[in-house]
Amino acid sequence: xxxxxxxxxxxxxxxxxxxxxxxxxxxxxxxxxxxxxxxxxxxxxxxxxxxxxxxxxxxxxxxxxxxxxxxxxxxxxxxxxxxxxxxxxxxxxxxxxxxxxxxxxxxxxxxxxxxxxxxxxxxxxxxxxxxxxxxxxxxxxxxxxxxxxxxxxxxxxxxxxxxxxxxxxxxxxxxxxxxxxxxxxxxxxxxxxxxxxxxxxxxxxxxxxxxxxxxxxxxxxxxxxxxxxxxxxxxxxxxxxxxxxxxxxxxxxxxxxxxxxxxxxxxxxxxxxxxxxxxxxxxxxxxxxxxxxxxxxxxxxxxxxxxxxxxxxxxxxxxxxxxxxxxxxxxxxxxxxxxxxxxxxxxxxxxxxxxxxxxxxxxxxxxxxxxxxxxxxxxxxxxxxxxxxxxxxxxxxxxxxxxxxxxxxxxxxxxxxxxxxxxxxxxxxxxxxxxxxxxxxxxxxxxxxxxxxxxxxxxxxxxxxxxxxxxxxxxxxxxxxxxxxxxxxxxxxxxxxxxxxxxx
Amino acid sequence: xxxxxxxxxxxxxxxxxxxxxxxxxxxxxxxxxxxxxxxxxxxxxxxxxxxxxxxxxxxxxxxxxxxxxxxxxxxxxxxxxxxxxxxxxxxxxxxxxxxxxxxxxxxxxxxxxxxxxxxxxxxxxxxxxxxxxxxxxxxxxxxxxxxxxxxxxxxxxxxxxxxxxxxxxxxxxxxxxxxxxxxxxxxxxxxxxxxxxxxxxxxxxxxxxxxxxxxxxxxxxxxxxxxxxxxxxxxxxxxxxxxxxxxxxxxxxxxxxxxxxxxxxxxxxxxxxxxxxxxxxxxxxxxxxxxxxxxxxxxxxxxxxxxxxxxxxxxxxxxxxxxxxxxxxxxxxxxxxxxxxxxxxxxxxxxx
Numbered sequence: 144x145x146x147x148x149x150x151x152x153x154x155x156x157x158x159x160x161x162x163x164x165x166x167x168x169x170x171x172x173x174x175x176x177x178x179x180x181x182x183x184x185x186x187x188x189x190x191x192x193x194x195x196x197x198x199x200x201x202x203x204x205x206x207x208x209x210x211x212x213x214x215x216x217x218x219x220x221x222x223x224x225x226x227x228x229x230x231x232x233x234x235x236x237x238x239x240x241x242x243x244x245x246x247x248x249x250x251x252x253x254x255x256x257x258x259x260x261x262x263x264x265x266x267x268x269x270x271x272x273x274x275x276x277x278x279x280x281x282x283x284x285x286x287x288x289x290x291x292x293x294x295x296x297x298x299x300x301x302x303x304x305x306x307x308x309x310x311x312x313x314x315x316x317x318x319x320x321x322x323x324x325x326x327x328x329x330x331x332x333x334x335x336x337x338x339x340x341x342x343x344x345x346x347x348x349x350x351x352x353x354x355x356x357x358x359x360x361x362x363x364x365x366x367x368x369x370x371x372x373x374x375x376x377x378x379x380x381x382x383x384x385x386x387x388x389x390x391x392x393x394x395x396x397x398x399x400x401x402x403x404x405x406x407x408x409x410x411x412x413x414x415x416x417x418x419x420x421x422x423x424x425x426x427x428x429x430x431x432x433x434x435x436x437x438x439x440x441x442x443x444x445x446x447x448x449x450x451x452x453x454x455x456x457x458x459x460x461x462x463x464x465x466x467x468x469x470x471x472x473x474x475x476x477x478x479x480x481x482x483x484x485x486x487x488x489x490x491x492x493x494x495x496x497x498x499x500x501x502x503x504x505x506x507x508x509x510x511x512x513x514x515x516x517x518x519x520x521x522x523x524x525x526x527x528x529x530x531x532x533x534x535x536x537x538x539x540x541x542x543x544x545x546x547x548x549x550x551x552x553x554x555x556x557x558x559x560x561x562x563x564x565x566x567x568x569x570x571x572x573x574x575x576x577x578x579x580x581x582x583x584x585x586x587x588x589x590x591x592x593x594x595x596x597x598x599x600x601x602x603x604x605x606x607x608x609x610x611x612x613x614x615x616x617x618x619x620x621x622x623x624x625x626x627x628x629x630x631x632x633x634x635x636x637x638x639x640x641x642x643x644x645x646x647x
Numbered sequence: 648x649x650x651x652x653x654x655x656x657x658x659x660x661x662x663x664x665x666x667x668x669x670x671x672x673x674x675x676x677x678x679x680x681x682x683x684x685x686x687x688x689x690x691x692x693x694x695x696x697x698x699x700x701x702x703x704x705x706x707x708x709x710x711x712x713x714x715x716x717x718x719x720x721x722x723x724x725x726x727x728x729x730x731x732x733x734x735x736x737x738x739x740x741x742x743x744x745x746x747x748x749x750x751x752x753x754x755x756x757x758x759x760x761x762x763x764x765x766x767x768x769x770x771x772x773x774x775x776x777x778x779x780x781x782x783x784x785x786x787x788x789x790x791x792x793x794x795x796x797x798x799x800x801x802x803x804x805x806x807x808x809x810x811x812x813x814x815x816x817x818x819x820x821x822x823x824x825x826x827x828x829x830x831x832x833x834x835x836x837x838x839x840x841x842x843x844x845x846x847x848x849x850x851x852x853x854x855x856x857x858x859x860x861x862x863x864x865x866x867x868x869x870x871x872x873x874x875x876x877x878x879x880x881x882x883x884x885x886x887x888x889x890x891x892x893x894x895x896x897x898x899x900x901x902x903x904x905x906x907x908x909x910x911x912x913x914x915x916x917x918x919x920x921x922x923x924x925x926x927x928x929x930x931x932x933x934x935x936x937x938x939x940x941x942x943x944x945x946x947x948x949x950x951x952x953x954x955x956x957x958x959x960x961x962x963x964x965x966x967x968x969x970x971x972x973x974x975x976x977x978x979x980x981x982x983x984x985x986x987x988x989x990x991x992x993x994x995x996x997x998x999x
Contacts, residue, residue, distance in 0.1 A: 193854055217856045229854040231847045233913045238840050243856040251836045 150199035167333040177354035191223040192216035222300035226307040232280035302333040400590040406451035411437040413614035426605025427594035434614040435594040474552035478564030487537035492518040521550040542573020562593040612636040663915040666973045667907035667922030674929035698819035700928040702881040709873035710900040711920030716866040717846035717912035722781040724896030730878020735798035735888030753875030760871030768863040789890040798888035808883040847913025934959040
């Protein structure tokens with residue numbers, strides 16, 4: 144019924160899709176699989192009309208379909224449940240589900256009575272227990288996700304796209320969802336199902352399309368695939384026999400700098416313990432949204448810790464704000480340069496010296512000469528490509544901007560440096576230089592905790608990798624156990640920790 | 648009965664218009680106390696108060712429509728003056744009838760609104776800056792059309808507007824009722840829900856098959872209509888033309904909306920705007936009266952209008968502070984509720 148051929152999509156320099164393809168037929172549930180950044184979500188967004196592809200062809204019933212907006216997509220009978228949800232938090236459940244599709248009566252009035260009935264039936268069908276007049280923002284994330292799916296189904300589509308909807312759902316909700324999906328499949332809907340949970344693929348999907356770095360690697364019926372096959376197609380490497388022993392409790396030489404025990408930060412982090420030693424680079428891996436940013440921000444004092452403890456250099460750490468963290472010699476580099484780290488309109492020099500300035504006393508006098516010397520030294524040492532020190536920071540390339548931010552913190556010589564996905568959208572060359580800088584620093588005794596969405600980067604740079612899954616640590620990789628396939632398996636929640644403790 | 652009343656009250660407390668209503672009720676009380684209920688609620692005085700403040704109230708309604716759809720226009724004040732000068736001048740120079748001139752006046756307000764829509768929704772300029780710049784452009788147009796205050800309105804039009812029907816109901820209030828009816832209808836159409844969706848989150852609205860620019864276009868048209876009505880009412884109040892009047896309506900209408908409980912984008916209701924606007928009007932009224940009374944009680948006491956504005960603005964500022972406190976309380980209750988239910992579910996899932 145639907146065929147996507149040779150779809151290309153570039154976001155500036157980043158290639159999201161190159162020649163990707165996807166087929167879908169009525170009465171079939173197709174799994175769309177791939178690791179982070181492989182282009183699954185982009186494919187879904189192309190079909191939903193949120194992303195316009197640079198090239199390629201979409202055929203519906205053999206005819207060329209032009210999808211330029213959400214309206215076009217709906218008209219073609221395509222309904223989408225988005226991973227990041229498309230609900231309006233300040234509107235009621237009823238208004239949200241019927242948005243753009245309200246039943247009307249004479250005079251253009253919205254038919255409230257009919258709307259109420261439709262909603263009641265829909266909520267019953269999905270076993271959603273909530274007040275139809277409640278504002279969506281007052282509902283739990285899992286209820287919101289169920290509503291997102293219910294909203295898509297309520298459009299009576301020919302084709303249903305589900306983008307990682309089960310990530311926020313609980314076991315019983317998933318069972319309800321699967322029951323409905325089976326009914327819809329029997330009615331002849333074409334369903335595309337994006338997920339990271341392998342168990343679900345084998346439970347409900349008929350066929351699978353696996354993507355890797357923007358390309359479609361294979362189309363196959365699910366019964367013909369094994370878990371090993373899927374991991375192989377996703378990573379390009381055959382998984383070896385799973386490592387026998389867990390390295391969870393490997394003793395490490397050296398002085399403990401950070402000791403986190405059973406940290407909980409609501410609603411994303413659920414009991415994480417982590418240790419980092421002096422001069423070590425600790426990597427944090429995992430799929431998107433498994434609690435990595437919240438964990439790092441909790442170390443920084445930007446998120447409120449619910450329970451658990453953080454020891455820093457042998458003392459209990461209780462931070463009220465990032466400013467406290469800076470005082471304790473903790474540095475932080477965010478992946479979101481624009482929002483959290485840089486002053487794009489100020490000069491390169493001001494950007495480099497900002498941290499030093501913040502650390503000193505308010506009234507402390509700094510000579511222009513000393514500031515310039517300080518900035519020059521940083522630029523030379525970290526090989527930042529700039530025009531002039533007085534150029535605005537926005538004139539630098541993305542990679543150099545990020546080096547600038549890192550340089551600012553390193554110049555303050557913190558004991559612990561936290562980096563949250565620092566190389567997102569940074570080119571390979573700058574990335575390598577950033578790695579080199581970090582290595583230099585740890586050689587001088589700094590401790591680095593880095594989270595990254597890029598597996599290669601993690602394997603490359605980290606001494607040990609903590610893999611997060613649903614707000615807990617699913618595996619810790621180090622030494623020989625630091626392999627791509629084990630990392631991917633742990634990201635899917637199939638880590639040593641989970642196997643040992645049994646699945647939730 | 649009392650239980651249902653209680654339930655109704657707790658429902659109303661959660662309503663975004665609650666804070667605005669409290670302020671509104673407070674100023675009614677304040678006026679009644681300092682002027683004496685018999686005097687304040689007297690037909691003549693109330694009539695004058697309503698027909699003079701109606702233009703502002705209509706402008707607040709216009710601004711509310713825009714705020715709900717996630718945008719704003721602070722040039723509404725000079726647009727009211729634009730309606731006034733277009734109406735008066737087309738009547739005076741071209742010899743048009745008053746009714747026809749009013750139609751042209753409303754048309755001018757809608758055209759001005761479309762220009763603002765073009766800048767804000769199509770060219771995506773920041774709404775505050777774009778409409779601020781537009782203020783000066785429209786003021787220029789106003790002065791070009793009418794250089795100095797002049798003109799008059801036929802008696803048979805402004806007299807009925809300023810009168811009270813059967814000496815009971817101010818006739819001018821019909822204009823407000825008309826505007827509220829228009830809004831009540833719009834709110835119950837698809838456009839009514841789309842306004843909220845676009846205001847709260849344009850991207851999600853787009854994903855749901857709504858065209859945000861189109862919804863904002865409709866919102867600007869509706870706002871143009873309300874501003875047009877306000878302009879006509881102002882013309883009937885002053886019964887003459889003045890190119891530089893009502894300029895502060897723009898920023899004051901924004902303040903009224905915020906005090907009433909509207910926030911930028913998709914939160915609140917028209918009632919918020921109406922209560923907020925009424926609060927502003929009644930505050931000013933009470934302060935003016937008090938200063939007049941002081942002048943009578945203390946011989947030789949005089950205070951410039953600056954002092955009056957100073958006092959009334961302080962009261963308005965306090966009102967604004969109060970809305971922040973209530974909004975914070977609402978948010979906090981929401982957060983705790985949500986956190987508890989999430990924790991409960993997660994703990995159940997983890998078997999803790």
